Amino acid sequence: MELKKHWAARLDDYAIDLAWSPDGRFLAAASSAGPISLFQAADGLRSHDLPGHGQGTNIIAWAPPGNLLLASGGQDGAVKFWDAGSGQHAGTAELATDWVEHLAWRPTPGSGNSSPVLAAAAGRKLALLRPDASLAHAFPDAPKTVSALAWQNTPPPRSGEPVPAPALAASHFGAVRLFDADSFALRKELAYANGVNALAWSPDGRWLVSGNQDPSVHLWIPAEDDELQMSGYESKVKHLSFDPTSRWLATAGGRDACVWDCSGPGPEGREPAMLAHETPVSALAFQNTHGLLATASHGGEVHLWSPERRQPLRATARLPDAVTKLAWSPDDRMLAFGSEKGVIYVLKCDA
Amino acid sequence: MDPIPVTVLTGFLGAGKTTLLNRILTEKHGLKLAVIENEFGEVGVDHQLLVTGDEELLEMNNGCICCSVRGDLIRILGRLLKRKDRLDGVLIETTGLANPGPVAQTFFTDEEMRASYKLDAIVSVVDAKHVSAHLDADDESVKQIAFADVILLNKIDLITDADATALEERIRKINSVARIYRTKDCSLPLDKVLGVGGFNLSRAAELDPKFLEPEFPFEWAGAYELPAGSHAIAIGHAPGEDHEGHDHGGDGHDHHHHHGNENELDVAILPWESAAEPAREEEEAVKVFSEWEAKLKAGDTAEPGSRLYRLLLDEGCGRFKLQVSKPGRYLVFEQNGEAPLHIEVAGDTVKPSWQKDYHAAHEHNDAVTSVGISQPGTLDGKRLNDWIGTLLRTKGGDIYRMKGVLSVKESGKRLVFQGVHMLFDAKFDREWGSEPRQNTLVFIGKNLDRAALTDAFEACLVD
Numbered sequence: 001m002e003l004k005k006h007w008a009a010r011l012d013d014y015a016i017d018l019a020w021s022p023d024g025r026f027l028a029a030a031s032s033a034g035p036i037s038l039f040q041a042a043d044g045l046r047s048h049d050l051p052g053h054g055q056g057t058n059i060i061a062w063a064p065p066g067n068l069l070l071a072s073g074g075q076d077g078a079v080k081f082w083d084a085g086s087g088q089h090a091g092t093a094e095l096a097t098d099w100v101e102h103l104a105w106r107p108t109p110g111s112g113n114s115s116p117v118l119a120a121a122a123g124r125k126l127a128l129l130r131p132d133a134s135l136a137h138a139f140p141d142a143p144k145t146v147s148a149l150a151w152q153n154t155p156p157p158r159s160g161e162p163v164p165a166p167a168l169a170a171s172h173f174g175a176v177r178l179f180d181a182d183s184f185a186l187r188k189e190l191a192y193a194n195g196v197n198a199l200a201w202s203p204d205g206r207w208l209v210s211g212n213q214d215p216s217v218h219l220w221i222p223a224e225d226d227e228l229q230m231s232g233y234e235s236k237v238k239h240l241s242f243d244p245t246s247r248w249l250a251t252a253g254g255r256d257a258c259v260w261d262c263s264g265p266g267p268e269g270r271e272p273a274m275l276a277h278e279t280p281v282s283a284l285a286f287q288n289t290h291g292l293l294a295t296a297s298h299g300g301e302v303h304l305w306s307p308e309r310r311q312p313l314r315a316t317a318r319l320p321d322a323v324t325k326l327a328w329s330p331d332d333r334m335l336a337f338g339s340e341k342g343v344i345y346v347l348k349c350d351a
Numbered sequence: 352m353d354p355i356p357v358t359v360l361t362g363f364l365g366a367g368k369t370t371l372l373n374r375i376l377t378e379k380h381g382l383k384l385a386v387i388e389n390e391f392g393e394v395g396v397d398h399q400l401l402v403t404g405d406e407e408l409l410e411m412n413n414g415c416i417c418c419s420v421r422g423d424l425i426r427i428l429g430r431l432l433k434r435k436d437r438l439d440g441v442l443i444e445t446t447g448l449a450n451p452g453p454v455a456q457t458f459f460t461d462e463e464m465r466a467s468y469k470l471d472a473i474v475s476v477v478d479a480k481h482v483s484a485h486l487d488a489d490d491e492s493v494k495q496i497a498f499a500d501v502i503l504l505n506k507i508d509l510i511t512d513a514d515a516t517a518l519e520e521r522i523r524k525i526n527s528v529a530r531i532y533r534t535k536d537c538s539l540p541l542d543k544v545l546g547v548g549g550f551n552l553s554r555a556a557e558l559d560p561k562f563l564e565p566e567f568p569f570e571w572a573g574a575y576e577l578p579a580g581s582h583a584i585a586i587g588h589a590p591g592e593d594h595e596g597h598d599h600g601g602d603g604h605d606h607h608h609h610h611g612n613e614n615e616l617d618v619a620i621l622p623w624e625s626a627a628e629p630a631r632e633e634e635e636a637v638k639v640f641s642e643w644e645a646k647l648k649a650g651d652t653a654e655p656g657s658r659l660y661r662l663l664l665d666e667g668c669g670r671f672k673l674q675v676s677k678p679g680r681y682l683v684f685e686q687n688g689e690a691p692l693h694i695e696v697a698g699d700t701v702k703p704s705w706q707k708d709y710h711a712a713h714e715h716n717d718a719v720t721s722v723g724i725s726q727p728g729t730l731d732g733k734r735l736n737d738w739i740g741t742l743l744r745t746k747g748g749d750i751y752r753m754k755g756v757l758s759v760k761e762s763g764k765r766l767v768f769q770g771v772h773m774l775f776d777a778k779f780d781r782e783w784g785s786e787p788r789q790n791t792l793v794f795i796g797k798n799l800d801r802a803a804l805t806d807a808f809e810a811c812l813v814d
Contacts, residue, residue: 014433032433058430075430099430145422173422195422213461235462254462280462324433342435 001304003317006334006346007044011037015324015338016057022065024330026084029344030057036072037344038084041329044346048087053078061103063116069131071118073100079120081133091133098123104149106181108166119168121146126170128184137184144172148210150199151181156206156223167222169208171196176210178222190220190227197238202246207262211237215253219266228268230260235280243286243293248307250293252281257295259307273307282323287332292349294335296323302337304349319345354469356546357441357458361451361495362476363485367505371476371537371544372444380541382439385431387424420457420774425464428457432467440545441468450491451498452751452772459774469776470769472547475499475529476537480509483518486525496522497719497751497795498771499529501544507533527721528754528793567633568640570688573703574623578678583695584653586616587668614664617644617686620655622679629682636684647671655681680704719751722799724792724808732759734811739775742807747773750796758788760813 013033020027026047030036034057036050053074063069068084077097081090102121109116117136118129126146128136152166165182173195178188195213202209208220216231217240234254241250242262249260249267257275260267279299286293292314293305300319305312321339328335337345362368376386424443431438445454451473458470475495482504485492496502502522507515519531530547532539619639621632635657644661647653652672653660662669673694675681685692688708693700735757743750753770768777794804 013435016433032430032435056430099426101426145426215461340435 001315002350003302003304003315003335003347004350006348007039008346009037009039009044009046009344011035011338011342011344013342014340015342015344017060018325018327018336018338018344019060019062019070020327020329020334020336021062021068021070021084022330023068026068027327027329027336027344027346028060028062028070028084029336029338030060030072031342032056032058034074036060036070036082038070038087039344041334041346044344048084050082050087050089053080058099058101059103061105061118063105063118063131064107064109067116067131069116071103071105071120071129073103073120073122075099077122079103079118079129079133081131090131093120093127093129093133093135095120095127096122096125098125098145102146102149104151104168106151106166106168107153119149119151119170121149121170124172139170139179139184142170142172142177144174147171147173147196148199150201150208152201152205152208153203154205156204158223166205169199169201171199171210176208176220178208188222190222192218195236197236198240200240200242200249202242202249202262203244204246206246207242207249207266209240209242209249209251211240211251211253217249217251217253217260219249219262221266228266230267230272233258239281239284241284241286241293243291243307244289245291248286248291248293250284250286250295250307252284252295255280255297257281257284257293257305259293259305273305273312275303275305275307275312277301277303283326283337285326285328287328288330290332292332294326294328296326296337298322300339302326302335302347315349317347352437354465354467355438355441356471357443357468358471358545359451359454359473360442360444360476361473361498362503363478363492363495365481366476366478367503367534367537368444368476370505371474371503372442374537375442375541375545378541380545382545383436384545385438385441387427387441387443419453420460421453424454424457425460428464428468432463440471442545450494452494455498455771456774459771459776465776470771471545472500473498474501474503474544476503476505479504479507479515479518479533483521486521493525493719494751496525496529499526501547502526502529502531503537503539503544504531504533505537506535508535525719525721526795527723528795567709568637569617569619569684569686570709571692572629572633572636572682572684572707572709573692573694574629574680574682574705575694575701575703576679577673577675577681577694577696579675580696581652582673582675582697584618584662584671584673584683585693585695585700586662586664586670587666587691613667616662616664616690616692618653618660618662618692619658619684620653620660620673621657621682621684622655622677623682624679632682636682640684640686719795719797720799722794722801722804724805725789726808726812727787727789728758728812729788730757730759730790730811731813732761735759738807738811742804743770743773743775746796746798749798750794752795753793755790755792757790757792758783 011031013031016030016032018029027039027041034052036052038048040047053076055075057072057074059073061071070082070084072080079093079100083090100122104119106117120127123145124141126139130136148171150169155164155166165180167178170177176190180187196210198211200209210218213236215233215236217237219228237253239252247263249262251258255277259273261270277297279297281295282298284295296302300321302317304315306314321341323337325338335347445451458464458468619636623629623632639657639659642659644659646661648663649669652674654674755768757766759766762779763782764779767780
């Protein structure tokens with residue numbers, strides 16, 4: 001297995017976010033200063049330069065497959081929508097005076113409503129937006145700033161009961177709230193007496209995981225009112241990723257990526273795989289449909305791992321600069337990295 | 352990479368904080384600064400104003416308010432790191448009423464904050480004309496003085512020099528280590544405010560010299576040549592008396608602290624035989640003052656020797672016999688330097704041939720004060736850590752600031768640390784090299800027990 005340089009491109013500032021279009025044709029990359037570039041995945045040629053947000057862009061997110069639509073959130077308190085085909089601005093939702101820091105498209109269409117919906121958080125505000133930038137729903141303000149968002153794919157099936165709508169999880173200091181994706185009702189409030197930096201659902205919808213300030217990882221099985229706490233991290237946990245089978249949970253807070261086995265009763269009492277970096281891990285992600293885990297660090301080291309193997313390290317590369325983000329292409333064959341100096345690196349992963 | 356220095360700017364509305372802020376924003380200082388305007392929830396980077404969230408207090412440690420930090424700041428500061436060109440500094444303006452604690456503590460919260468930022472200085476702008484009234488009336492302004500590393504006595508043109516000196520003296524009683532500048536329109540070189548390198552205790556010359564003097568359980572001593580025989584100690588003024596002798600009553604200072612019962616005065620009389628400065632005698636007197644006292648009623652007899660007498664007075668006055676068997680020079684140590692004390696030989700008041708005022712240790716004062724410790728030697732790192740840990744856990748609420756430069760056995764480098772309430776940060780900076788290993792430690796807060804702090808510190812010294 002080997003990582004080969006495919007292409008590289010330069011942004012005007014720190015690469016604050018990047019994301020592959022669901023059809024795999026484009027890589028969108030946002031600079032912290034504001035502009036968003038759309039690169040052709042095949043050769044790295046710039047398709048479009050979008051102005052983004054004048055005061056700085058924080059986050060970007062592609063709409064689900066079937067829509068070549070990119071959403072962005074900025075320090076201007078707005079969510080903007082961009083038609084990636086034409087490179088045109090398609091709409092703006094003025095959400096708040098606070099920074100828009102979290103965006104998440106609902107991954108599955110709702111019942112009787114096939115239009116995609118985007119959850120957006122700015123300060124204590126949480127809203128659902130339609131692709132035309134209109135407001136679908138405004139949730140009651142959270143007591144403190146919304147710190148992370150995650151949609152459940154589908155709830156786990158339960159025998160004899162109709163499958164409920166999936167949940168939208170939104171955290172603030174002190175709790176994680178679960179909202180019904182269809183009725184928008186608050187379904188549960190999971191207390192957590194510290195700051196939550198990241199949220200992730202397992203793809204099968206069973207586990208909800210938070211990466212915490214304290215520093216720890218907390219796991220819930222909301223359907224069974226069960227919860228676990230895994231601590232011992234070097235520093236606050238900001239990075240979480242499940243593998244597509246929902247068995248492996250990769251987490252990082254410090255110099256080790258720590259992979260927990262979430263099969264059966266979960267990771268409690270099990271030894272995690274500790275995947276070491278020389279410098280703090282700054283990004284990690286499992287492949288979309290395969291089992292490789294990519295991790296990258298402040299020192300620019302990139303590692304590929306098969307966490308279930310006895311010798312988990314599969315490939316290594318070194319980038320010249322601190323990695324800020326990484327993302328697998330939808331076909332899992334390319335890995336994109338953003339760096340502090342604003343360079344986008346795309347590597348090919350050859351088996 | 353070096354941490355980005357952060358300046359926290361505090362001050363009541365109208366003190367001139369905005370004037371200073373505008374100067375920093377508009378003057379050509381060549382620094383790439385981000386300014387977080389807290390009152391309006393705005394951040395300006397390179398003079399561009401950006402909107403942020405509202406003030407959000409996060410209690411880091413099981414609801415303990417002393418450990419609270421500002422969640423909004425963590426987010427803003429995290430975002431400010433996400434740029435290609437590193438900032439040269441961050442300036443945070445806090446509201447007039449905001450306790451600067453949670454803002455300052457934010458820089459000690461997590462690895463990212465600690466690694467990326469350092470608290471350079473807390474700068475307080477005070478209205479020289481009105482601050483005295485505030486200090487009388489509310490705790491918040493006392494806290495702003497106590498927390499500060501740099502204090503601007505602004506609008507200094509509106510008060511007299513004498514008032515300014517008195518104000519400085521009052522501020523020094525709360526915070527002995529802040530650098531005080533007198534300004535008009537906050538006009539001073541910006542390097543006095545930005546990038547001041549925090550609190551650098553090695554520049555001890557900038558400290559109030561009295562502050563680091565050892566404290567004594569007595570405030571005054573006078574030397575008298577006494578023949579053998581029966582003499583008298585007279586306390587208080589007799590009517591029509593000409594105030595000859597030891598009397599501090601007319602020095603114009605207000606004395607806010609009250610030293611226990613005004614009808615009791617502790618004294619000790621020790622022989623001073625050597626020609627040298629009475630260092631040994633002072634040491635002996637400290638011991639004597641820690642002993643049980645012998646109570647003397649008016650007319651009772653005291654004798655020179657290692658014995659503490661408590662003179663019982665009537666409305667601040669009293670006469671006692673002083674029996675001297677061996678002629679010579681004697682030191683009379685007096686607990687309260689304000690109480691008029693006269694020695695009479697054969698009915699005549701004699702003047703002291705030598706006298707000295709001492710920096711007194713005040714027992715358990717609930718006002719906000721500073722305690723400084725400066726001692727040579729080397730500390731045991733583990734004992735130090737245990738002590739500071741316990742101290743902050745139990746007293747962190749009362750300790751506003753703690754700063755120090757210490758020498759620990761485990762390292763050849765200076766251990767520089769500072770804390771705000773229960774949260775603190777310690778880093779080794781440079782080698783001691785040929786510099787003498789001197790430990791300097793400062794606490795600013797309420798209910799500080801100097802003796803207990805000093806004892807605990809000394810227990811950490813390696814023998």
